[in-house]
Amino acid sequence: MSKHKFQTEVNQLLHLIIHSLYSHKEIFLRELISNASDALDRFKYLTLTDEAFKKLSFDPRIDIYFDEKKGKTLTISDTGIGMNENELEENLGTIARSGTRGFVEKLSGDERKDSGLIGQFGVGFYSSFMVASKVEVVSRKAGEDVAYKWTSDGKGEYEISPAEREAQGTTVTLYLNKEGEEYANRWQIETIIKKYSNHIPFPIFLHYEDIRYEGEGDNKKEVKEPTLKQINAASALWKRPKSDLKDEDYTEFYKSISHDMEEPLLRIHTHAEGKLDYTTLFFVPGKAPFDLFRADYLPGVKLYVKRVFITDDEKELMPVYLRFIRGIIDSEDLPLNVSREILQQNRILEKIKSTSVKKILEELGKLQKADREKYNTFYREFGIPVKEGLYQDMENRDKILDLVMYKSTTVEGYTTLAEYKDRMKPDQDAMYYITGAKEQNIRNSPLLEMYRNRDIEVLIMDDEIDDIVITAVPTFKDTPLKSVNRSDAAESLKTDADKQKEKDIEPVIAKIKEALGDLVKDVKASTRLSDSPSCIVADEKDPTVQMQHLLKAMGQKNMPDFKPILEINPEHEIIRKLSGSEDAAVINDVSYLLLEQALLIEGVELKSPSEFVKRLNRVMGKGL
Helix, strand or coil: CEEEECCHHHHHHHHHHHHHCHHHCCHHHHHHHHHHHHHHHHHHHHHHHCHHHHCCCCCCCEEEEEECCCCCEEEEEECCCCCCHHHHHHHHHCCHHHCHHHHHHHHCCCCCCCCHHHHHCCCHHHHHHHCEEEEEEEEECCCCCCEEEEEECCCCEEEEEEECCCCCEEEEEEEECHHHHHHCCHHHHHHHHHHHCCCCCCCEEEEEEEEEEECCHHHCEEEEEEEEEECCCCCCHHHCCHHHCCHHHHHHHHHHHHCCCCCCCEEEEEEECCCCCEEEEEEECCCCCCCCCCCCCCCCEEEEECCEEEECCCHHHCCHHHCCCEEEEEECCCCCCCCHHHHHHCHHHHHHHHHHHHHHHHHHHHHHHHCHHHHHHHHHHHHHHHHHHHHHCCCCHHHHHHHCEEEECCCCCCEEHHHHHHHCCCCCCCEEEEECCCHHHHHCCHHHHHHHHCCCCEEEECCCCHHHHHCCCCEECCEEEEECCECCCCHHHCCHHHHHHHHHCHHHHHHHHHHHHHHCCEEEECCCCCCCCEEEEECCCCCCHHHHHHHHHCCCCCCCCCCCEEEECCCCHHHHHHHCCCCHHHHHHHHHHHHHHHHHHCCCCCCCHHHHHHHHHHHHHHHC
């Protein structure tokens, strides 16, 4: 026997699960049955594809036993792949790979009552400790002779010791606490399994004592008979006709494969026959998974071949930007022994994937038109990955462009590009947008002054990814998209009066250029400013401030210093007074301040805040 300590984070996790998640404690049984089903899936696959396992007997089943007497217990046993000593320690003693830290942080905050987090972070087994004072797991790995027992009370330590088991598989025994005693009951168990696990494709048998009576009158006596009853349908739900399925069937299937307590936002069930024969059942979750923006995100789509589970660890099944999709693909045409390397190059799977992506985008488009409020809910959770598709998926870019939405200077909430285009003024020849870090800062940007005065709508793009993504979209339905952060955006809006003003202040532009030198790429008269004295824009071919920030955050090294174009307002009092000044010191200080305040407004960190303060103090002193 060997004793082990849980990781510190696992201890925190167990404490929070035990003390914070009682509102949905019945899900422990769903989680344990799902684990058993996965173990059977994996063993079935090996018996069909691996010579070392083909000779092994495969009798797939899940058996449930309970003891209603003192010291109540509940036992879930399967004939699946099983685990050896190392796998018991890796799978049950540590859950770092399941995002434990993020889970603990979430549960420690405002959402600690949200038991749906159990599924989001892949820690379903640990929900057993909501109802059990002790958990024993006896497992024997298929193809091996020795079994091992894992035991823990969930309070800091676990033990692993040799054990006995007749065949491969895993048996989990829960020693129920006061909160769990109600589950040592036939009717409770049947109700929970029919609610959550009816679709599990392997038979689930409940063992109990059936009571009957023999004799009559004084000779009548109670007889208890051991009874075995299959309590689930044991069919692949996705292969059943849609007309036979109810909303609750789909919902419980989704909850089982996703380990999510919430209902899905959207489902897409497709049966395809013809050159390719396959079935897909996809779900869009109601909330984004915790690892949505992690490079090591867990894929959400399972691959089956002829209803035989193949893999749930293959990121090739969905493009990266649709990584939030949960569901299954079941092909009748792929070989059972298809390898990961073959999957990545398989034409059949690529065709299924391509068609599935188009179907998902099409259904999202229908949702956008049919139920905008529901689509807005989807977009708040998954808008950023959808935008990633604009530069990842050239084939479907037009469909994705119809799905993306942005905030605007003229309408409440989100608007689509098509809706913006419909609102364009008759003489407007471009669609305008502004990028930045925070919505409120963007709305107050001096870059918007001219557009606001001329009643021209500007799309507000405040996600970090926007600056990179939107550069891949030069036009929308033949209309150019122009960034007001760039110098060329206002060129087409210049009037003859604007051009004359530019000419009139050439002398002061020359003074500012001389004072700032290489700190700026150019100094120009602005047509976009009405209230502010200055603003900065990027040259047409240079990265904007926001793009530079993002590239640095992504690890881009040796980035050149950002050299903006400084635009000044010919009509502003500061610029007019600067035009008449011959004081070199004042010209120098004001030139720097015009640049520095414009940089600050756009969220650029000043290289020398102390010098900025000194200049500001000198100018204020002279103004008093």
